[in-house]
Amino acid sequence: MRIDGSMRSEFPDLVDEQDASARAQLAQNEASLDPGIRAKFPRPLVDANTSMNAAFARFWANLLGEPRYAVPFDALGYSDVAADLCDSLGKVPDSPERDRELISAWADRLHLNQYFHFQQHSLDD
Secondary structure (H helix, E strand, C coil): CCHHHHHHHHHHHHHHHHHHHHHHHHHHHCCEEEEHHHHHHHHHHHHHHHHHHHHHHHHHHHHHHCHHHHHHHHHHHCCHHHHHHHHHHHCCCHHHHHHHHHHHHHHHHHHHHHHCCCCCCCCCC
C-alpha cells in the first residue's frame, strides 16, 4: 500500500491502470469472503488474511473515494483491525529502513509474531 501511494504520486500517467488493477484485486479479495472458502482454512489464518484484505480495501476505498469497497469487510467485523493496520502505515515512516518496524507492527496486531523472525544478512555472504 505504501508503494501504491508512492506510485500514484510519482507516476500520475499510470493512475488509470493502477486503479483498474486495484479494483481487480479488491474484487478478488471480496470473493475470498465466501463462507465456503473461509471454512476450508484455520480461523486464525482466515482472520489474519481477511484483516489484511480489509486494510487494503479501506486504503483503496479512501484513495478512490469509493467507501463501498470496505463495506463487506466492515460488515464482517474487520473495521477496527483495518483501521489499526492503516493507521500504522502513517505512523511508521515510509522508508525501506523502517519496513521491519511496519511488518512487526502488523504482525503484532494480527497475532502473527510467533510465525516469523528477522535474520540479518550481509551482501558479502
